[in-house]
Amino acid sequence: MQSQRTIRRSISCAGIGLHSGNKVTLSLKPAPADSGVRFRRSDLGGLEVAASAEHVGGINYATGLTRDAVRVDTVEHLMAALVSLGIDNVIVELNSPEVPIMDGSAAPFIYLIQEAGVKPLSAARRYLKVLRPMSLTRGDKRIAIYPSDHFKVTYSIAYDHPMLRHQSRTIRLSEEIFVEEIAPARTFTFLNEVERLRQQGLALGGSLENAIVIGDTGILNNALRFDDEFVRHKILDVIGDMALIGHPMIGHLVAHRGGHALHTAFAAQVLAQTDAWTLVDGVPETVDTPRTVPAVARVS
Numbered sequence: 001m002q003s004q005r006t007i008r009r010s011i012s013c014a015g016i017g018l019h020s021g022n023k024v025t026l027s028l029k030p031a032p033a034d035s036g037v038r039f040r041r042s043d044l045g046g047l048e049v050a051a052s053a054e055h056v057g058g059i060n061y062a063t064g065l066t067r068d069a070v071r072v073d074t075v076e077h078l079m080a081a082l083v084s085l086g087i088d089n090v091i092v093e094l095n096s097p098e099v100p101i102m103d104g105s106a107a108p109f110i111y112l113i114q115e116a117g118v119k120p121l122s123a124a125r126r127y128l129k130v131l132r133p134m135s136l137t138r139g140d141k142r143i144a145i146y147p148s149d150h151f152k153v154t155y156s157i158a159y160d161h162p163m164l165r166h167q168s169r170t171i172r173l174s175e176e177i178f179v180e181e182i183a184p185a186r187t188f189t190f191l192n193e194v195e196r197l198r199q200q201g202l203a204l205g206g207s208l209e210n211a212i213v214i215g216d217t218g219i220l221n222n223a224l225r226f227d228d229e230f231v232r233h234k235i236l237d238v239i240g241d242m243a244l245i246g247h248p249m250i251g252h253l254v255a256h257r258g259g260h261a262l263h264t265a266f267a268a269q270v271l272a273q274t275d276a277w278t279l280v281d282g283v284p285e286t287v288d289t290p291r292t293v294p295a296v297a298r299v300s
């Protein structure tokens with residue numbers, strides 16, 4: 001039986017919010033079984049919002065959660081790291097409304113979790129196993145999930161730019177594959193969008209240190225981490241957004257030209273379609289057992 005997990009000890013890091021530009025300290029703290037991922041605002045006296053699709057609000061080039069007076073933005077990269085490393089329960093404490101962007105990928109959060117260590121809990125992990133297909137289409141954007149014995153993601157993107165006419169990738173997820181193939185992929189933006197974002201008060205913390213910037217003839221950064229880093233980052237985003245379901249999934253997720261609004265609307269739809277899935281305890285025979293990757297490994 002695969003048990004739920006939390007982290008072994010509290011750990012912190014500091015960075016800036018991509019959109020707010022605010023300095024922020026993030027701490028991960030151990031939490032008991034069945035408590036899930038909870039974001040806590042220390043600057044608001046410890047008010048919390050659970051990482052759940054029901055609390056999604058304010059999608060502005062990133063995924064935000066709100067409940068009453070509490071708001072936390074840009075949760076998706078951290079959520080992807082937590083679900084992919086099998087951290088079911090944790091408190092994420094912030095002293096500002098936005099999760100730090102770090103280097104624009106999930107690799108720094110992987111490093112943080114590995115440094116904290118993993119602690120098994122006595123309760124069984126519950127997976128959401130897809131029984132029949134579900135889908136959501138908005139214009140030319142589409143996302144769907146199909147029954148499968150494994151958690152797999154297929155993503156395709158298409159932009160009106162010579163570098164990004166089409167990229168597509170299918171990946172069968174395990175802890176190790178996420179750490180090596182997906183977590184290091186950075187967020188990206190187009191140079192001609194940066195000014196527009198800033199006029200809206202967004203991307204104020206953005207720089208070549210935390211985003212790939214695509215100009216007319218190529219990227220402004222020195223190098224890509226993968227030839228298809230862009231579609232890999234979209235896979236990272238959708239894993240993080242779908243983690244708001246609150247259970248790791250067993251199914252094949254397929255998305256075309258999605259974004260946070262589509263991903264999170266679909267997460268809410270999946271939760272509502274209770275006849276299309278079932279919760280199963282532990283790890284069925286066909287699901288890879290997550291392995292612990294050595295600390296300090298593979299963070300490039």
Ligand SMILES: [Zn+2]
Pocket residue numbers: 076077187233236237
């Ligand atoms: Zn992202």
